[in-house]
C-alpha cells in the first residue's frame with residue numbers, strides 16, 4: 001500500500017480523544033483530504049459537533065463509513081472493538097487496511113472477527129500526537145506485509161516518532177509510552193510544586209520544569225548517550241545535584257516508575273476483557 005496517500009479514502013471509527021487527535025492532525029498536515037475522509041462516533045450529537053468542527057462527514061454508522069475506504073482506523077475502546085468489527089465485516093475486503101489503536105486487542109482477534117485475510121496493523125500512539133510530538137509503536141498482523149507497515153508508519157510519523165515492534169511487545173509499549181505522558185505530567189507537576197516551595201512563582205516554576213524535561217529528553221534522543229552517563233555529567237562531586245539524587249533514591253523514584261510501567265503493561269493485557 002506504501003506511503004502515497006493521494007486519493008486514498010480513510011475512515012476513522014471512534015473519533016474520540018485519540019481518534020480525534022489523529023484525524024485532526026492528518027487533515028491539518030494535508031495527508032488526508034476532507035473529501036476522502038469520514039469518521040464515526042457513538043452519539044448523534046457528538047457526530048454533528050465533530051462534523052462541524054473538522055468539516056468531514058461524521059456519522060454513527062460504522063458499516064457505511066468503511067464502504068470504499070482504503071484505510072480504516074479503529075479507535076474505539078478495547079471492549080467495543082469486537083462489536084465494531086462485526087458491524088463492518090460485510091463491507092471489508094483484503095484490499096483495505098485496518099489500523100487498530102485499541103490497547104490490549106491482538107491482531108488475531110480482529111482477523112478472526114473479520115473472517116477473511118484482511119491486513120491488520122496494530123498501533124499504540126500517545127496523546128502528545130496532538131502537537132506532532134507523539135510516540136507510536138506499531139506491529140503487523142498475519143495478513144499485513146511490509147507495505148502496510150510502511151503506510152501505518154507514514155501516517156503516524158506525521159504526529160511524532162514511530163517504532164516497529166513485535167506484537168508481543170505491544171502491552172509493554174502501552175504501559176510505557178501510551179500511559180507515559182500521565183507519569184511525566186505528574187513529575188512536572190511535582191517539580192513545579194517544588195519550585196513554588198523554594199520560592200518561585202508557579203508559572204516560572206512550571207516553565208523551568210517542563211523545559212528541563214524537554215531539554216533532557218532531547219539530549220537523550222539526539223546524542224543516544226545512556227541516561228546514566230548524562231546524569232553523571234550533571235552531578236558535581238559534593239555539589240547540589242547529588243543531594244537531590246539522594247532524596248530521589250530514598251523516595252524510591254526509580255523503583256516506583258518501574259513498578260508503574262509493569263502494572264500498566266499488565267493491565268493492558270486485560271483491557272479487552274473489560
Ligand SMILES: NC(=O)c1ccc[n+]([C@@H]2O[C@H](COP(=O)([O-])OP(=O)(O)OC[C@H]3O[C@@H](n4cnc5c(N)ncnc54)[C@H](OP(=O)(O)O)[C@@H]3O)[C@@H](O)[C@H]2O)c1
Nearest residue numbers: 014015016017018041042043046075076077078102103125
Ligand atoms: N487516550 C489515549 O492516550 C490512547 C492512546 C493510545 C491508544 N488509545 C486507545 O484508543 C481507543 C480510544 O481511546 P480514547 O481515549 O480515545 O477514548 P474515547 O475518547 O472515549 O473515544 C472513544 C470514541 O469511540 C466512540 N464510540 C464508542 N462506541 C462506538 C461505536 N459503537 N461506534 C463508533 N464509535 C464509537 C465514542 O463516541 P462518542 O464520542 O459519541 O462517545 C468516542 O468518540 C482505546 O482503545 C484506547 O486503548 C488511547
